[in-house]
Amino acid sequence: MANLPDVKKNFDLKDHNTMGVHANAQYFASVTSADELRQLLLQPDYKILPKLMLGGGSNLLFVNDFEGLVIHLNIKDRAVIEENEEELLLQVGAGENWHETVMFAVENGWGGIENLSFIPGSVGAAPIQNIGAYGVELEEVFESLEAIDLETGISKTFDKKACNFEYRDSVFKKELKGKYIITDVTLRLQKDPEVNTTYRALSESLEEKGISDPTIKDISETVIEIRQSKLPDPAEIGNTGSFFKNPVIPAEVFKELQKEYPEIPNYPAGDKIKIPAAWLIDRCGWKGKQIGDAGVHKVHALVIVNYGNATGAEIIELAEKIRSSVFEKFGIVLIPEVNIIT
Numbered sequence: 001m002a003n004l005p006d007v008k009k010n011f012d013l014k015d016h017n018t019m020g021v022h023a024n025a026q027y028f029a030s031v032t033s034a035d036e037l038r039q040l041l042l043q044p045d046y047k048i049l050p051k052l053m054l055g056g057g058s059n060l061l062f063v064n065d066f067e068g069l070v071i072h073l074n075i076k077d078r079a080v081i082e083e084n085e086e087e088l089l090l091q092v093g094a095g096e097n098w099h100e101t102v103m104f105a106v107e108n109g110w111g112g113i114e115n116l117s118f119i120p121g122s123v124g125a126a127p128i129q130n131i132g133a134y135g136v137e138l139e140e141v142f143e144s145l146e147a148i149d150l151e152t153g154i155s156k157t158f159d160k161k162a163c164n165f166e167y168r169d170s171v172f173k174k175e176l177k178g179k180y181i182i183t184d185v186t187l188r189l190q191k192d193p194e195v196n197t198t199y200r201a202l203s204e205s206l207e208e209k210g211i212s213d214p215t216i217k218d219i220s221e222t223v224i225e226i227r228q229s230k231l232p233d234p235a236e237i238g239n240t241g242s243f244f245k246n247p248v249i250p251a252e253v254f255k256e257l258q259k260e261y262p263e264i265p266n267y268p269a270g271d272k273i274k275i276p277a278a279w280l281i282d283r284c285g286w287k288g289k290q291i292g293d294a295g296v297h298k299v300h301a302l303v304i305v306n307y308g309n310a311t312g313a314e315i316i317e318l319a320e321k322i323r324s325s326v327f328e329k330f331g332i333v334l335i336p337e338v339n340i341i342t
């Protein structure tokens with residue numbers, strides 16, 4: 001039987017969230033295996049407490065201290081569990097770093113996740129919002145995941161259907177929010193991969209570099225270059241990437257908006273239309289604005305940043321102001337992509 005992990009009291013989470021805000025966890029434990037996690041969950045002292053799962057802290061915002069137990073997933077492991085000539089199943093522990101896992105796949109010539117290079121955070125959190133970038137979403141390579149029920153400590157396998165993936169969404173942000181802890185994720189990767197260059201910024205960059213027949217390594221390197229040029233590094237300026245989701249609106253509503261703003265950028269999303277939230281925010285004059293230490297990034301209007309000592313509450317206050325002005329001008333309600341922990 002695994003040992004009980006060390007549980008710390010009154011633990012400062014500043015180094016565990018990329019926004020870099022101070023918040024205390026009443027209790028904090030880092031778990032390195034599913035057995036250790038079960039041991040922790042079954043302890044009577046912690047059983048009744050509210051719990052928060054934590055990976056790299058790159059998609060959450062602490063508004064207050066967390067009165068309960070923060071469980072940091074540090075389960076590390078990568079193994080090919082099945083393969084044939086064309087493809088393989090790679091099982092990865094929840095605590096593995098997502099980008100390092102992408103690099104591992106690319107180095108081995110296994111395709112499918114190269115467009116998702118350089119997304120911060122852990123493998124275990126990747127299914128929570130069905131991470132996506134540069135024309136690819138996790139669900140396209142997702143095979144299954146193992147998760148432990150917080151109440152019972154029993155493991156359950158979720159296939160793609162059970163995860164109910166949508167744009168930056170899954171069952172784990174809706175019906176099963178806070179009910180399961182993902183312990184590992186299995187990806188289906190290709191040995192003779194076809195690359196995806198449908199995303200315009202990616203195909204243009206490849207063209208500029210004179211690459212007409214890109215490998216997965218070329219895709220990965222180009223995605224990393226584009227991301228580094230556009231997004232602030234959380235190690236330098238606190239941020240959580242895109243703060244809001246890009247709104248998806250009915251086609252009729254879009255047509256009305258387009259009459260007033262003919263230049264409005266738009267992308268088809270099934271029978272609806274997706275509009276870049278960054279454009280809406282920029283149009284409301286927020287790009288580069290700062291209130292105290294909370295601000296809107298100078299290059300990317302969708303990224304809210306912490307220039308130093310902003311609190312979670314100050315970041316939320318700014319986000320609310322942005323939401324109100326976008327609603328007043330365009331009638332569109334922005335929904336946070338970031339998980340707000342109150």
Ligand SMILES: Cc1cc2nc3c(=O)[nH]c(=O)nc-3n(C[C@H](O)[C@H](O)[C@H](O)COP(=O)(O)OP(=O)(O)OC[C@H]3O[C@@H](n4cnc5c(N)ncnc54)[C@H](O)[C@@H]3O)c2cc1C
Pocket residue numbers: 018052053054055056057058059060073094119120121122123124125126128129130131132133180181182183231232233234239240241242339
């Ligand atoms: C600079 C920057 C760029 C980004 N770019 C992108 C992008 O291009 N595309 C994109 O999709 N995202 C992007 N993100 C957001 C973020 O990187 C992803 O959402 C990532 O998957 C979060 O991983 P994490 O381990 O940091 O999760 P955390 O922030 O630790 O947690 C996020 C949520 O998942 C829950 N959770 C975490 N681990 C588990 C687990 N094992 N089991 C159950 N619940 C869990 C948490 O409770 C929380 O609700 C970006 C963030 C930053 C800072």
